[in-house]
Amino acid sequence: xxxxxxxxxxxxxxxxxxxxxxxxxxxxxxxxxxxxxxxxxxxxxxxxxxxxxxxxxxxxxxxxxxxxxxxxxxxxxxxxxxxxxxxxxxxxxxxxxxxxxxxxxxxxxxxxxxxxxxxxxxxxxxxxxxxxxxxxxxxxxxxxxxxxxxxxxxxxxxxxxxxxxxxxxxxxxxxxxxxxxxxxxxxxx
Numbered sequence: 001x002x003x004x005x006x007x008x009x010x011x012x013x014x015x016x017x018x019x020x021x022x023x024x025x026x027x028x029x030x031x032x033x034x035x036x037x038x039x040x041x042x043x044x045x046x047x048x049x050x051x052x053x054x055x056x057x058x059x060x061x062x063x064x065x066x067x068x069x070x071x072x073x074x075x076x077x078x079x080x081x082x083x084x085x086x087x088x089x090x091x092x093x094x095x096x097x098x099x100x101x102x103x104x105x106x107x108x109x110x111x112x113x114x115x116x117x118x119x120x121x122x123x124x125x126x127x128x129x130x131x132x133x134x135x136x137x138x139x140x141x142x143x144x145x146x147x148x149x150x151x152x153x154x155x156x157x158x159x160x161x162x163x164x165x166x167x168x169x170x171x172x173x174x175x176x177x178x179x180x181x182x183x184x185x186x187x188x189x
Contacts, residue, residue: 009039012049013078016041020119021053022089023071023096023103025062033058035067037074041084053078064095068106082110087120097121149176 013019019041028034039053054077056070075082088104090096097104104121111118152162153176166174 009051010078013080015043016049016084017044018042018084018086019080020087020089024091025067033062035070037071062095064098064102064106067095067103071103082114083116085119087122089122092123152176
């Protein structure tokens with residue numbers, strides 16, 4: 001089944017006239033670095049593809065070069081054309097956007113080597129919203145919200161009851177995620 005999904009993504013990726021990548025690197029429960037690579041693209045019929053292209057484990061360091069290698073492997077594995085890369089969205093971490101060794105810089109170097117247009121670098125909208133809340137001094141509100149969310153998620157019975165409650169309300173989102181702290185983007189732009 002996994003091979004079939006991969007084959008389907010590979011086939012639909014070949015038909016894209018433009019695509020974007022969204023990259024997010026974080027640590028799992030065992031402190032193993034995980035890189036999520038999402039692809040978002042459109043073909044000539046304006047059919048949109050939004051998929052998780054890869055989940056890659058990074059064993060040692062998580063430098064821009066390490067992350068770039070995983071991105072390069074994924075792009076090549078899906079047989080994507082680098083010339084069709086329109087943008088790269090990241091969380092703003094130094095390994096992503098560092099001015100000397102960030103993955104965006106490395107992607108730009110790849111594009112320059114092949115005379116392709118550089119992709120637009122975008123700071124993730126979700127992270128931007130969280131950073132705005134931090135700068136607006138909404139700590140008193142956010143502390144209560146974070147406390148409630150983490151309480152619900154930390155206790156299995158509470159979490160199941162909350163999911164059932166949301167299901168009864170017929171809301172768009174059927175679950176909540178743990179709150180995580182967001183940092184300001186690198187100053188190395």
